[in-house]
Amino acid sequence: MLIRYPEIYAAIKRLADVPPEQWRRLEGRLSVRRFKKGECFIEPGQPSLEAAIVMSGLFRFYYTDLDGREATKAFRGKGELLAAYAELLDKRPSRTTVEALEDSEIMTVRYERVTALYKDHACWQELGRVIAEDHYRQRERREQELLMDSATERYQTFMKDRPDLAARLPKKIIASYLGITPVALSRITAPTRTKTKRSA
Amino acid sequence: MLIRYPEIYAAIKRLADVPPEQWRRLEGRLSVRRFKKGECFIEPGQPSLEAAIVMSGLFRFYYTDLDGREATKAFRGKGELLAAYAELLDKRPSRTTVEALEDSEIMTVRYERVTALYKDHACWQELGRVIAEDHYRQRERREQELLMDSATERYQTFMKDRPDLAARLPKKIIASYLGITPVALSRITAPTRTKTKRSA
DNA sequence: GTAACGGATTAACATAGGTTAAGGACAAAT
DNA sequence: ATTTGTCCTTAACCTATGTTAATCCGTTAC
Numbered sequence: 001m002l003i004r005y006p007e008i009y010a011a012i013k014r015l016a017d018v019p020p021e022q023w024r025r026l027e028g029r030l031s032v033r034r035f036k037k038g039e040c041f042i043e044p045g046q047p048s049l050e051a052a053i054v055m056s057g058l059f060r061f062y063y064t065d066l067d068g069r070e071a072t073k074a075f076r077g078k079g080e081l082l083a084a085y086a087e088l089l090d091k092r093p094s095r096t097t098v099e100a101l102e103d104s105e106i107m108t109v110r111y112e113r114v115t116a117l118y119k120d121h122a123c124w125q126e127l128g129r130v131i132a133e134d135h136y137r138q139r140e141r142r143e144q145e146l147l148m149d150s151a152t153e154r155y156q157t158f159m160k161d162r163p164d165l166a167a168r169l170p171k172k173i174i175a176s177y178l179g180i181t182p183v184a185l186s187r188i189t190a191p192t193r194t195k196t197k198r199s200a
Numbered sequence: 201m202l203i204r205y206p207e208i209y210a211a212i213k214r215l216a217d218v219p220p221e222q223w224r225r226l227e228g229r230l231s232v233r234r235f236k237k238g239e240c241f242i243e244p245g246q247p248s249l250e251a252a253i254v255m256s257g258l259f260r261f262y263y264t265d266l267d268g269r270e271a272t273k274a275f276r277g278k279g280e281l282l283a284a285y286a287e288l289l290d291k292r293p294s295r296t297t298v299e300a301l302e303d304s305e306i307m308t309v310r311y312e313r314v315t316a317l318y319k320d321h322a323c324w325q326e327l328g329r330v331i332a333e334d335h336y337r338q339r340e341r342r343e344q345e346l347l348m349d350s351a352t353e354r355y356q357t358f359m360k361d362r363p364d365l366a367a368r369l370p371k372k373i374i375a376s377y378l379g380i381t382p383v384a385l386s387r388i389t390a391p392t393r394t395k396t397k398r399s400a
Numbered sequence: 401g402t403a404a405c406g407g408a409t410t411a412a413c414a415t416a417g418g419t420t421a422a423g424g425a426c427a428a429a430t
Numbered sequence: 431a432t433t434t435g436t437c438c439t440t441a442a443c444c445t446a447t448g449t450t451a452a453t454c455c456g457t458t459a460c
Contacts, residue, residue: 063344071347073340086337118326125325126318132332137286139339140273144263146346147271147379151417170437179347184417186439351447370407384447386409403460414449422441430433 005030008053008107011079015134016127025117030107035100042084042098048091050108051083057104058168062097062176072177074138075101075165082106085135101169151180152188205230208253208307211279215334216327225317230307235300242284242298248291250308251283257304258368262297262376272377274338275301275365282306285335301369351380352388 003009008030009023035041035057042048044064054076061073061084073096076082084094088111117124145154155178159166166174175185203209208230209223235241235257242248244264254276261273261284273296276282284294288311317324345354355378359366366374375385 063348065348069348071344073343073347086340089333089337118322122318122322122325125322125329129325129329129332132329132336133289136332136336136339137289139336139343140286143273143339143343143346144271146343147273148263148265148269172437180416181418182438183419183440187417190439372407380446381448382408383410383449387447390409401460403458405456405458407455407457409452409454411452412450414447416447417445419444420442423439425438426436428433428435430431 003027005107008055011053012127015130016123018123018127022117022121022123026109026113029109029113031109033106033108035104035106037100037102037104040097040099041082041106042094042096044095044097045093048084048087048094049110049112051081051088051111051114052106052108054078054080054082055105055107057106058101058165059104060099060101060173062099063095064097070097070176071179072173075162075169075177077165081131083111101173146179151178151184154178155185155188203227205307208255211253212327215330216323218323218327222317222321222323226309226313229309229313231309233306233308235304235306237300237302240297240299241282241306242294242296244295244297245293248284248287248294249310249312251281251288251311251314252306252308254278254280254282255305255307257306258301258365259304260299260301260373262299263295264297270297270376271379272373275362275369275377277365281331283311301373346379351378351384354378355385355388 003020003023004027009018009020009027012018012023032055033041033052041050041052041059056078059076059082061076062070063073064070082098084096084098086092087094087096114124114128118128145157149157155174158174158178171185171189172182175182178185180188203220203223204227209218209220209227212218212223232255233241233252241250241252241259256278259276259282261276262270263273264270282298284296284298286292287294287296314324314328318328345357349357355374358374358378371385371389372382375382378385
């Protein structure tokens with residue numbers, strides 16, 4: 001029996017040492033799902049049971065609060081993981097929305113299929129560990145930015161680190177990711193006065 | 201051979217299913233270290249090689265930026281883990297300070313002693329995974345607060361979730377954790393006007 | 401005891417970012 | 431071609447929080 005999705009397997013192998021015969025146990029459980037721009041993979045209140053890998057397209061994670069204000073938590077593109085991670089771990093319904101920003105295609109698997117493998121082979125524990133560590137780093141970095149950098153600095157960092165996304169995204173989404181309003185972002189990008197650093 | 205630190209072993213067992221014979225392999229590598237109030241377990245620029253468990257006392261993690269401003273990232277007390285986590289993972293020098301807020305005692309182990317065990321028994325991968333997942337949840341929760349809640353709301357959440365810490369900590373440290381100045385915190389706690397929600 | 405120091409509070413002022421509203425550009429729908 | 435809707439920008443005004451500085455209090459050092 002062959003590897004059916006060599007591209008996904010290669011992506012997984014980059015994270016953890018999953019041998020082919022283990023991979024085949026998961027591979028059979030994968031299903032393809034397609035999303036049109038604007039459709040949601042995860043909506044708040046839904047039980048959060050599936051994880052996925054993005055094959056093509058782009059997704060946005062965001063919180064919505066009681067007043068309807070949203071804050072964008074992350075973007076995920078090709079080869080990246082799609083899951084309401086904290087909610088999966090806690091088996092809680094999601095408070096997060098995961099929305100396709102472009103027409104997209106993903107491979108999904110029920111999360112319990114993965115956790116069921118934990119006891120059979122250390123490679124699955126390793127995969128879980130590496131993914132959790134990756135996620136941790138992203139969150140920590142962002143926490144530090146939110147705590148210490150002004151909106152202008154966060155904008156500059158974003159433009160430097162993710163020029164690809166900056167080009168693909170409407171500015172209001174970028175503003176939401178930076179934790180500011182579109183109006184505030186317009187002020188930052190306006191040509192006239194340049195303000196750079198939060199004062200000391 | 202007996203378990204030498206049953207209390208620590210019990211704490212570990214709560215996280216992952218580490219059998220006694222595996223635990224003994226790590227236990228022999230633990231060393232006790234003591235810190236007086238104000239001393240640092242980790243300082244910026246140091247290579248980050250050790251992880252530890254707090255036996256008694258209290259520690260504070262904080263970033264320092266170029267202008268010397270600090271932002272407190274987390275507190276860790278008895279039974280909790282002490283490590284510059286992202287820096288350990290990346291084998292980078294720490295950008296974080298970990299400072300004892302009270303006279304404290306910890307058990308340390310070189311991080312490589314732990315990673316060396318990963319290949320020998322799945323329980324260590326599991327432990328690593330569970331710890332990373334735990335850390336992830338903490339960061340994600342805080343990111344959401346910073347993104348969506350006003351300083352007043354963050355203060356109220358902190359007082360509700362960690363009344364124990366609120367009682368033990370000077371207010372300037374709490375302010376630093378909330379991402380505001382001591383002056384701003386004083387305003388929030390001032391008796392007169394009560395302001396609660398960020399407007400919609 | 402007194403001096404020195406660090407933390408907390410308050411006031412006065414400065415500024416970043418939010419809110420509202422209006423207008424313009426562009427795309428999709430009719 | 432007109433309409434509609436969405437996004438972007440700009441302006442005017444408002445509020446939360448930062449900054450600086452003065453004062454007070456409690457602790458530690460002398």
